[in-house]
Amino acid sequence: MVLERGEVANSWRHERWDSLRLLTPNWQCRLPGYPYNGADPDGFMTMPEVVAHIAGFAAASSAPVRTHTTVTAVGRIDGGYRVATDRGEIRCRSVVLASGAANIPRVPQVREAVPQHIESFTAFDYRNPARLPPGGVLIVGASATGVQLADEIQRSGRPVTLSVGEHVRLPRTYRGRDVLWWMEASGVWSQRYDEIDDLERARRLPSPQLVGTPRHMTLDLNALRTAGVEILGRLGAIRDGRALFSGGLANQLALADLKMNRLLDTFDVWACNNAPHGEVGLAERFEPTQAPASSRLSLDLGNGEIRSIVWATGFRPDYRWLELPVVDRSGQLRHDGGVVVGVPGVYAMGLPVLRRRKSTFILGAEDDARDVVGHLVRYLADGVRTV
Numbered sequence: 030m031v032l033e034r035g036e037v038a039n040s041w042r043h044e045r046w047d048s049l050r051l052l053t054p055n056w057q058c059r060l061p062g063y064p065y066n067g068a069d070p071d072g073f074m075t076m077p078e079v080v081a082h083i084a085g086f087a088a089a090s091s092a093p094v095r096t097h098t099t100v101t102a103v104g105r106i107d108g109g110y111r112v113a114t115d116r117g118e119i120r121c122r123s124v125v126l127a128s129g130a131a132n133i134p135r136v137p138q139v140r141e142a143v144p145q146h147i148e149s150f151t152a153f154d155y156r157n158p159a160r161l162p163p164g165g166v167l168i169v170g171a172s173a174t175g176v177q178l179a180d181e182i183q184r185s186g187r188p189v190t191l192s193v194g195e196h197v198r199l200p201r202t203y204r205g206r207d208v209l210w211w212m213e214a215s216g217v218w219s220q221r222y223d224e225i226d227d228l229e230r231a232r233r234l235p236s237p238q239l240v241g242t243p244r245h246m247t248l249d250l251n252a253l254r255t256a257g258v259e260i261l262g263r264l265g266a267i268r269d270g271r272a273l274f275s276g277g278l279a280n281q282l283a284l285a286d287l288k289m290n291r292l293l294d295t296f297d298v299w300a301c302n303n304a305p306h307g308e309v310g311l312a313e314r315f316e317p318t319q320a321p322a323s324s325r326l327s328l329d330l331g332n333g334e335i336r337s338i339v340w341a342t343g344f345r346p347d348y349r350w351l352e353l354p355v356v357d358r359s360g361q362l363r364h365d366g367g368v369v370v371g372v373p374g375v376y377a378m379g380l381p382v383l384r385r386r387k388s389t390f391i392l393g394a395e396d397d398a399r400d401v402v403g404h405l406v407r408y409l410a411d412g413v414r415t416v
């Protein structure tokens with residue numbers, strides 16, 4: 030039984046901004062046994078298209094979904110688990126926590142010091158630029174959400190200032206192929222969680238600076254600067270009405286360039302050994318990210334320059350309903366490749382690098398589900414009556 034508090038594909042229906050398209054190409058929207066069969070495999074789905082694709086999968090797989098059923102508690106009982114919902118209680122031997130990794134926008138505490146006359150938005154409140162007050166916008170965070178919103182808001186005529194911390198730079202296309210084709214073909218995306226040296230770090234990595242557009246445009250910081258966006262360092266504090274930014278911007282930019290080039294080296298090595306002649310173009314390298322000659326280290330939030338702030342600082346899961354001792358102090362679920370630690374029969378899906386680097390993407394569900402369900406089936410077959 031699949032319990033869903035809203036409708037099938039709820040997060041895509043209600044928690045995304047209007048113009049969003051997937052940053053993964055259509056052919057990578059494959060779900061278990063359900064490939065993309067449309068006419069534009071290299072295009073990028075709009076939100077209504079994503080909803081239709083996932084609803085199509087739910088119908089084709091006859092998934093036993095109970096919509097409009099919110100899980101309010103999961104606790105242990107003799108022989109299994111008690112799942113309380115707003116439509117009654119269910120008892121079961123096994124539970125898969127597939128409630129998502131992005132239930133709540135993660136906003137730094139510094140938000141509390143924002144002067145009252147400045148409106149704050151998160152990726153969940155933001156819908157389109159017309160909903161923002163007129164005037165300057167500070168966007169905090171330069172990963173996928175931050176760069177996409179910076180581009181859209183700057184195009185609307187509002188001056189945008191973008192605060193940049195750690196980020197992952199990627200070109201949209203490399204050697205004539207989508208960069209995510211390279212991630213999959215080279216095996217980087219399939220790297221298993223137990224083969225990754227610093228798993229904690231891999232799980233915390235921000236989303237890549239990518240956007241899905243019909244023109245397959247690259248949306249990096251150089252493109253944003255050319256469009257007129259002002260780039261500042263990481264927001265550290267707000268004191269006496271002034272936002273204070275790190276002076277380490279040039280280092281952040283250089284580090285992201287270095288990591289991108291290392292990844293491209295990996296692709297080149299793979300291509301040398303595996304890509305048949307003519308399948309991919311020639312190796313290329315991209316212009317380093319241009320650091321501003323001198324970036325401002327502070328902004329006066331009281332002089333009217335900034336009228337709103339968009340916090341594009343990531344998301345976190347919400348496990349407040351989980352009555353099991355499986356969530357650590359930072360709010361993350363303790364699990365070993367999706368097998369939740371210390372509570373036999375409880376599993377997780379859809380978390381960053383759950384079992385592979387691609388776990389956090391739609392494409393990751395197929396392989397992860399096979400592994401997780403394999404474990405679950407063995408667990409149930411063991412005939413263990415008490416857990």
Ligand SMILES: Cc1cc2nc3c(=O)[nH]c(=O)nc-3n(C[C@H](O)[C@H](O)[C@H](O)COP(=O)(O)OP(=O)(O)OC[C@H]3O[C@@H](n4cnc5c(N)ncnc54)[C@H](O)[C@@H]3O)c2cc1C
Binds near residue numbers: 100391
């Ligand atoms: C802004 C954004 C853009 C993204 N872009 C891409 C992209 O381009 N390509 C890509 O592959 N991935 C993308 N992702 C990642 C993508 O969202 C995940 O890969 C995918 O949604 C994971 O699916 P899921 O079912 O695990 O989680 P979700 O889609 O979050 O679904 C979890 C479901 O659980 C329900 N739920 C939560 N709590 C409860 C409860 N207590 N009771 C009942 N139901 C509950 C929610 O309503 C929701 O429907 C993006 C994520 C975000 C946030």
